[in-house]
Amino acid sequence: MSAVLGYEPVPENELAERVWVDACGSHRVAVACKEELLAAVRELRPRKGARLVLLGADVGELPEAERLRLLCRVGFVPADGGLISSLNAWENISLPVAYHAPARLPGLLAQVRALLDELGGVEDSLLGKLPENMTLYEKRLTAFVRALLENPELVVVENLAAGLGPTKRRRVARFAEVYQARCPGATYVQLEESRGGS
Amino acid sequence: MFAVYRELEGTAHLLTHTVRRLGVLRLPPVMEELVRQIYFTGASATGGIVLRGAFIGTLIIAYVIEVLAADAALAVKMLLWVVLREVGPLIAAVLVIQRSGTAVATELALKEISGEIASLRRMRIDPQDYLVVPRVVGMAASNAALTLYVQLIAVGGGMVLSSMMINVPLNEMLEHFFQLASPLDLVYSLIKSVLFGAAIAVVACYHGLNPGGTSINAVPRAVIRAVTEALLLVMLLNVIFAYLAYGTAFFGLVTAEQ
Helix, strand or coil: CCCCEEEECCCCCCCCCCEEECCCEEEEEEECCHHHHHHHHHHCCCCCCCEEEECCEEHHHCCHHHHHHHHHHEEEECCCCCCCCCCCHHHHHHHHHHHHCHHHHHHHHHHHHHHHHHCCCCCHHHHHCCHHHCCHHHHHHHHHHHHHCCCCCEEEEECCCCCCCHHHHHHHHCHHHHHHHHCCCCEEEEEEECHHHC | CHHHHHHHHHHHHHHHHHHHCHHHHHCHHHHHHHHHHHHHHCHHHCCCHHHHHHHHHHHHHHHHHHHCCCCHHHHHHHHHHHHHHHHHHHHHHHHHHHHHHHHHHHHHHHHHHHCHHHHHHHCCCCHHHHHHHHHHHHHHHHHHHHHHHHHHHHHHHHHHHHHHHCCCCHHHHHHHHHHHCCHHHHHHHHHHHHHHHHHHHHHHHHHHHCCCCCCCCHHHHHHHHHHHHHHHHHHHHHHHHHHHHHCEECCCCEECCC
């Protein structure tokens, strides 16, 4: 059986349950093994004994070249943004493009500004800010824009609304809509910690 | 013993990786990292070196003339030999270890612990390409530039200060300098300083990327190991160069066959 996102934790982990998302769209998934699953999705390396399925592929059985190709197709946004501390927001957003496809750089700033506007707009100064000067929302927004520029087929995010005020929560709630408007047929999965493993 | 072997293998791997992957410097983000590294290690370190260099030059001339009762020619010869061949590269190396070696080890260890290295891998960016290659190249180039700067300041400043303090005419010292100076001395010291810079960077990067723990406590331990081992490696390289240049090492304990 194929899944957009599937995870079978190590059998010894009694609290953890199986995760299976087999339809595109927007999903909120509450799991007890959130950290374990996030680590597996971040590096596309499940723990020994666990099984991770992404976009129909069993990640543990993929050769290295296929695994790297899969990294382009799966976006990932952790709660802290996962930004590089020595780079400002623009450099963080443009880093993958500058590294893998420098020819795309000239038109990138306009794309980024358009995307930021779609996501609710931000102050002009954001792009020049270092992560240490950003708010939690700005870090998540920056990371989300960076992920979207790769046009991924699946985006896995941590609970991006956690720790934010009501206004920013409303803006974060639009992330999935904007993503699916830009990438129809894609899947957005928000992972949350379930209480008590039930 | 196994840990020592692992460290040697790890640093050798980083060095060969840097040599093999020099081409990544063409990528805009890697080039930016290189420019940052050269600015930090080379440009912003020059201020601290002026006084040290000038004092060392003056001390050497003063000692040779006053303590050994030698003439200006011998004083300048000693200055050239000691500063150009030995002290210049060593002072620059110590300064680079103190400023940039510690900074690189700390920065990379924090990146590893905070998950930034994992973020780079997530973006399909090899951390060794993006972080190690520009640091090794940048520190090697900056150390060579700093060495030249130390030599210039120590020799020039030493002669100027000596002429004022111990009553040796400046033009007499300059005359001896141009008679005795050889471009080979400069080339020898530059080769040494490039290798010193690369060695310091590789050791700092290795310990930064392998902090030996996932808590913040691992950072100072990584920095201490990086500084200690970088100093040891620089001294070892210096002994090897001394052996190659003079046929003797460890104060004459090891001598080349004649």
